[in-house]
Every structure is written in C-alpha cells, then in structure tokens.
Amino acid sequence: MMPLERWLIELLLNFVTREELNAFLRSPQNTAMLVGCLIAVSGALLGVFLLLRGMSLTSDAISHTVLLGIVVAFLLMTEVFGLHGDTSSPWLILGASLAGVGTVLLTEMLYRSGLVKQDAALGLAFPLLFAIAVILVSRYVEDAHLDEDAVLVGEIGLAWANTNSHCFANCESVTVAPDHEAAKFARQCNNCRELGISPRDERAVFSETCSNCGEYNPAQAWSAGLLEREPVLVFFPKSITVMLLLTLLTLGFVLVFFKELKLSTFDTGLAQALGFRPGALHYALMILVSLVAVGAFDAVGSILVIAFFIIPPAAAYLLTDRLAMMLLLSPLIGGVGAYYGYDLARGQLFSFIAVADGIAVLNRLFGLSLPEEWDSSISASMVLMIFILFLLAWALSPRYGLASTLIRRANRRRVFENQVVLAHIHNHQHTTAHDIELNVDHLHEHFRWTERKMSRVLTGLRALGYIRIIAGSAELTDRGDRQVHAFRKTMLEAHNIPDLP
C-alpha cells in the first residue's frame, strides 16, 4: 500500500503544495468527512445490488461476524506473531473478510439442512459469532483501538491520527546502534524478579540495555531529534488509503460487471442459461461486502456500517426505476449524508439549523435543563443524516413519495367519484324515474354518501361544465355526455369488451 499512497501523494502534489496537503489531512474534520464519504459511496454501490436481490440483511450478518474475523486476526497478529496490532493492515482485512464470506456459507448451509428457516438461520448465526467476538474483546484484548466502544461506533474522529509518513526530500533513515552517539542506556536488573530481591541486594546482576536502539524512518528520526535538516514529509491517514482502494475496487467491479450484475440480479435463471455464472458473481459480491465492512470497521464500527449498505439504496429505490440511475443516486445520497453528518455531530443540521436551538426549545417547552451543547458520535450522526435524507426521499419522491402517493390517491378517488355520478345521471336522465333518481337534494342517498360529499362532487362537476341543474334535477351537458361516452369507450377497450350494438 505504501507505493500506492506515495503515487497518490505525488499526484496530489501537482495541484497543491505540501503544506496545504498536510494541513488538510491533519484536520480531523476533513479526514472524517473523506473517510465517511468513501465508506458511504462503496457501501451504497454494493447495497443497490443487495437490495435488489433481497439480501439487505446479509450485510447485517456479514458486518456482525466480520468482527469475529477482526478480533481473531488481531489476536493472532499481536499474540502469536508479535506484530503491532493494526486494524487497517491488509492481512487483517483479508482474513476478516474471509470470516464474512464464511458466515454467508454457514447460514446457507444451516438453512439448506432444512431444519432451520432462512431468517432463523441468519438470526442464529450472527448473534453467536458476534457474541464470541465480544467475549474475546472484553476478555483478552487490551488495546485502545479494539474495545467495546470501538466495536459500536468506530473512531472516525481519530482517523486523521493514524498515518503513514512519506518522505520526499532530505530523507535520512537512522539506525541507532549501541555505538551511536544518540543511544541511551538503561541499567536493568536481570534476576531481581526471579529471585524476588530488590535491586539494592548484592546478589543482583545488572546489564545495560539500549533503550532507544532500532530503525528510525525519517519521520520518527525527525521527531526523536536525530536529524539536523527537517525532512520533507507528508502524513497520510491509513483509513483514507484503505477506503479509497476499496471504493475504487467496488466501482471497478460494478462498471466492469454491470451487464452481468444486472442480468443475474433481475433474472438469475436467464443468466445461468446464457452461460454467465451467477453463483460466482454472488460470492464476488459477498467478498466485496465483507471487504468494505472490514475496511469501514475502524471508522464506524461493526453495526452502524449496515446503514451505509441499506439506507442509501433504499432511498434511491424510492426515487427511480432505472438501475443505472439508482447506482448514481445511491452513492450520492450516502456521500451527502456522510458529509453533512459530520456537521450534525457538531450540532449543525444542514448548516442552517443548530441542534442547540432545538434543545433550547425542548428545555423551554418541557421545563427541562438539558445542556445545549451538542457534541455527539460522528459515525452515528452520519447514519442519522443519511436516514434524514431517506425520509426526505420518502416524503417527496415524485413517483413513490408519500406526498405524491397521497395526491395520486386523492386524484383517483375524485375521478372515480365524478365518473360514478356522471354514469348515474346518464343512466337515469330522460327516463320516467328522472325526478326521483336525479333530484339534487336526495342524490346522495342513492350513493349512501354524506350530503357534503355529494355537494362537493356536484360542485366540481358543474365547475367542469359536465352537468347543469335544472329544476332541482341534475342533467348532463353535451360536454358531460361526450365525457361519459369517451370514458365508457376507453374502459371497454382497456378490458377488451366488445361494445353493445
């Protein structure tokens, strides 16, 4: 990953100066927003296919069990191989993703046994694996980067601090050996603990060890004061690299396999018959979901990540019927949500409403004394923001939104009411029952409507010029007559019924 990061930085340095880049990356806000947006984009892209395949909750299962993979890989790294535990190490990401794919296989096996239904298999498998992971974390892991809090919400606010350093000029790596002038020594008692004696005891044997010997890369050497000239450094947050890589991978996958994904999502049978491999694609998708879930673990924890997979595609699903459009809208919604989510965590809703004002209103209304300062979890706020965008899409979507659905339903009801009344008048006018059936004051009784509803419909019809009222009875105008016949004709045609001679 280091060469890739270096190449990326060199690319960026064509546009900005090094100082600007460092200043940009050192701000917690910029890094958090960038990482959040990358997670949202990659999650939202994959989520579209999960949603369309009816597998949204598989991402839930994967994100829960990926935790077990992370914890086991972490324990292996630190306890067995003695490495420094780092949740953005590529090996850990790879290992943990395998755990995610393993869960999918496990649940598929469980419900193929026929003993357990699919939902129960999911509901059984992932709490168990998650439970084991939590027990391991609280019992065996003593590391600030992997505790129960990190599992829940991640540390996106600290993403800026975990960096790789890249040196571009004056690069001097320093190796401090015991004969180096800067080497420091410490006297240490070799057998004190063994014998249970104090260092002052005469039996104590001492040795001198070098306390700061080792390899220093330019950044470490500079901060340890081993260099005279300041190296030209860029500090690049690891999460950005990881998430950028995963986002590009996801994007590439979706672009390259767009046709195959589309076909196997909407018609698995046809895809199979045409010689595509829907099964292989299914597992490729699962692997990518696992990879993104692991990559995002650091930033948003293992539970909130499912929001990035599920909510943006659902919002896009309410806005469009076209797959390509959905693939465009979904990451957009996710990205915008993540971007403004950071502000929400700092107390700003869409940068013009302050949460503090809301709390103040609540305090005044209910006589509470809640502190008005709102400083909350960044990852949770990002999810909330995405959810708010979902609510907006739900309310306002032109086709499937709440508002347009209500309007459409009201329109349909009005058209229906109008047509029923027109048909009634058409059937009875110029008959002997004319006066009884069409008397305006009693018309509502024939329909068992309220008087108000009938008068509303009649007013509407008169305004449209379909009926007129003569001597207390309703009667069709020419325009109304034409309307009734036209409607009758379209209905007959729509239902393929031949007209009467």
Next chain:
Amino acid sequence: MPGARLSAADKRVWLIIAGIVLLGALFIPLSLVLFDLRFTYTVRVVALGGAILGLLSGVLGSFAVLRQESLLGDALSHAALPGVAVAFLLAGRELSSLLVGAGIASWLGLRFLSALLHTTRIKQDTAMGIVLAAWFAAGIALLAYIQSIPDASQAGLDHFIFGQAAAIIERDVTLVSAVGLLVLLLVALFWKEFKLVTFDSEFAGANGFRIGFINAVLSTLIVVTIVLGLQLAGVILMVGMLIAPGIAARQWTHKLDQMVILAAVFGAFAGGVGAVISALDSDIPTGPMIIVVSFVLVLLSITLAPGRGLVWSRLRQRANRRRFAAINTLRDLYRYALAHGAEDYPVPDDFIRGVRARSVESGLRQLRGAGQVMALGEGWRLTEEGIAWAREDRRNQRLWDLYRLYNDELGLPVIQEDRRLDIGAVLPAAAVEQLENRLEPSETA
C-alpha cells in the same frame, strides 16, 4: 392429559422438559457439591432474573420463530436503544421508566416499519434494516450526548448495549416477574388465537378472528419481552436470546404446546446459566454468554433431536444406502442370470463390479452374510434363498408396474405408491388377484 395415552414422542419431550427443569433447579446445589462454588446472594438474584427472562423470551420467541419473524426481533431490540436514552434524559435512572422508554421506541420502530411497508415498494428485510440502523444510530448519538453531560449519573446505560447481569437487583427481578406473569397470562388467554394466526392467518381471518388486533397483541408482547430482556442480553444480542430457545425446541416436537414449554425451559436454563457465569467473571458481558449457552442447546438439538436431528437423519441415510446396495446388487445378479437362461447362472465378477462401481462391495458382503449369494471363483451365483427372494421381488415390482398402469381401468383402491412395500400388504387380496391376472404367462411361472 389425563386419560389420553401419550405417544413415545410425547413422552420423550416431557421427559426432556422434566430433566432440564430438574437440572436447572439443582444447578446451584450441584455446583456447590461438584465445583465447590458458593453463590452469594447477588448471584442468586441474578440467576433467578436470568431464568425468568429466559423463560419469557423462550415462550414469545417460539411464536417469532414460527412466524418467520426472527429478524424482526433483531430490528426491534436495536430500536429500543434511543428510548432508553430519551427516558434517561427525561426521567433519570429509574429502571421502570427506562424500560417504558425502550418499549415506546421499539413500538415506534414497529409502526414505522409497517408504514414503510404499506406506502412504498420497499421489502420487509430492507425496511427492517433501515429501522434497525437508524434507531440504533439515534440511540448511539443520544448516548454520546449524554456522556458529554458533566456529572450525569449515566454509568450503567451502556449496559443496555451488551447487557450486564451483575447490575440486576432484587427490585428488578420483582418488576420483571410481575410484568412477565402478565405477559404469560395474556399468552394463555390468547392461546387459540395466537396459534391460529401463526399457522394459518388467512383461515383465522375467514373465520372472523380480528387478525390485525391479534397480530398487534402478539407483536406488543414480543416488544415487551424484548424490552424486559434488554438489561440482561443487551440490544444487539437480544435476538439470539429470543429465538434460540424456540429454534432448539422446534427440533424436538411438532406440537405447539410442547414447543412453547420446551422453549421456555431451554430459555430459562440458558438465561440462568449464562447470567451466573457472567456474574462470576465481571469481564464477560452477560448477553454474549447467554447467546453462547443457548447456541449450545441449539447445536445439541439440531444434531441429536430424534427424527429431525442431523445424527439421526445421517444414520437413516446410511442404513438406506446399505439396504439399497444389497437389493440392487441382488437384482443385477438375477437379471444377468435370467438373460443367460438360468436363474443360477454364474455372474462374472467383472460384470457386477462394472455395473455398480461403488456400492457393490457393501452389497455383496451383505448378500453373502445373508446367504443369498455364494462366491464362485471369478464370479458369483445366487443361492436358493437368493433366487427365492429375487423372484418374489421381481413379481412384486411387476405388480406395482401393473398397478400404476391399470388402477384406473380396474377401479382399484387408490394408495400411495411405495415400491419398498409388498403390494399384498397394502392392497386387498382381490385387487392383487386382478393384477396377477394381467401378468404374462412367463412371469407367473
């Protein structure tokens, strides 16, 4: 059931129930004797609380499992978190108010879910994912806000996330028992209705039951159970505590009453044991421990349950495979011999191995053991017994063929075709005679 005779399966289920109840009741004295563990008063309270909550979730979880709504439990338990936080902000650290808050939030999640399902084309799984993630995020955001409040006594709120049995006190147990009793009473009261909507909701509707109302009562009871269990199992893992006992119980029985009782017993056992283990070691959160214990129960049930369990079905498969190997080998030998003119014509070894590559070894071994076949240098020959069996089998199979061809024409009684059976045992003698009349002369000889 006085008067009614119990079947073997029923007896087995009641035996298991009695066994686990006994084991649970003797858990504390047993561990005193066996491991010399002395339980403090706190641990006893925790064990009792865990058992009661486990029992409740077992009962209601059975319905969730049968209605294939396992994951709804997951969404609803996650959705309870913001309620806990809001209740804390409004009313402080009082368990009953926290639980009421949790219940309201969870119930709102349920309403939102059904609104989403009714007004959009979003499917149920996605809708549950949305509720789960959004409500949980709201809860986390509020908890983070609460933590930022100086000197709020917020300690303990995060117990609701992973569960902490050690925090349960006697007053909580009283509260849980009282509410739990009410829930159980309602289940008993609505037993028939719940059974009906669970298994055939359309039939229930057609018979004038108010499905909407009954469903609402059932899901409210599930929400109440989830909320009560939260402080023990935590919002994330509550679903496991809810459904695992039901899944385990399902493997042992086909009857709802037995399943619910068994699930209650399993749940109580898992809840009690899990809570005690975690109370003894404060590093182990309770929720995960209970899940692990219940999963062990599920695993045992899935593998060992008679009839359904993996071990039994595997054994049955093996026995079947062995039997088929013998029968098919015998049939092949007989057919070859007949084709060469005599029933005791020797069959070359190469031939029979070529026909049945893998199963032939086991088949020949069994046939020799039964004395139906004898080895003959490079081949095999049927013995008298083997020939008699093969002849009878051939006739039986032919009669089955004829039954399939002519049962309409001859107006024979309709029976399920099972060629493993002797047709004379399932058809009346007269019918068999009619079929025999259709046999070719060469076959009757």
